[in-house]
Amino acid sequence: MEYQITSEKHYHETMIVIYDLMNEGEANLTDADIEKLRILTVATEKFEDEVLGLKPVKQPDSISDVLELFMFEHKISQAKLADELGIGKPKLSQILTGKRKPDISFIKAIYNKLKIDPKFILDHI
Numbered sequence: 001m002e003y004q005i006t007s008e009k010h011y012h013e014t015m016i017v018i019y020d021l022m023n024e025g026e027a028n029l030t031d032a033d034i035e036k037l038r039i040l041t042v043a044t045e046k047f048e049d050e051v052l053g054l055k056p057v058k059q060p061d062s063i064s065d066v067l068e069l070f071m072f073e074h075k076i077s078q079a080k081l082a083d084e085l086g087i088g089k090p091k092l093s094q095i096l097t098g099k100r101k102p103d104i105s106f107i108k109a110i111y112n113k114l115k116i117d118p119k120f121i122l123d124h125i
Contacts, residue, residue, distance in 0.1 A: 002043075003039045003040065003042075003043045004043060004046075005043050005044060005046075005047040005051075008051075008052075011044065011047050011048075011051075011052075014040055014043065014044055015044060017036075017040060018037065018040050018041060018044065021033055021036065021037045021040075022037070061124075062124055063095070063102060063110070063116075063120075063121065063124050063125065064095070064096045064097075064098070066110075066116055066120070067081065067092075067096060067110070067114075068096070070114055078092060078093065078096070084113055084114075085106070085109040085110065085113055085114075086109055086113075087105070087106060087109060091106070101125070102125055107121055107125065
């Protein structure tokens, strides 16, 4: 059965349980705790998206936007992303600013390493 959050009060109570579990430390959680955490986080995300309106409205509309979002979500720098993609920092900077078009090696890297949707890539190169 799916866990559902029915009110803002219930949401805040659920968040306290999530924080308590997270403060235990991953190594100290049982399999049951991990499953409980997964169920609670799915429910809170759904409540945040559907009731609180926290879901991002703007979807990325360029490869640069996707990469900026990826860096933000993963809390990594442009230099770290370049390293992960196996490309030079100047090349990534030029692609992000539109001064350079993505080449095949770059496209392969963002597909293989970042799992960017290939249809999105083809639609935006």
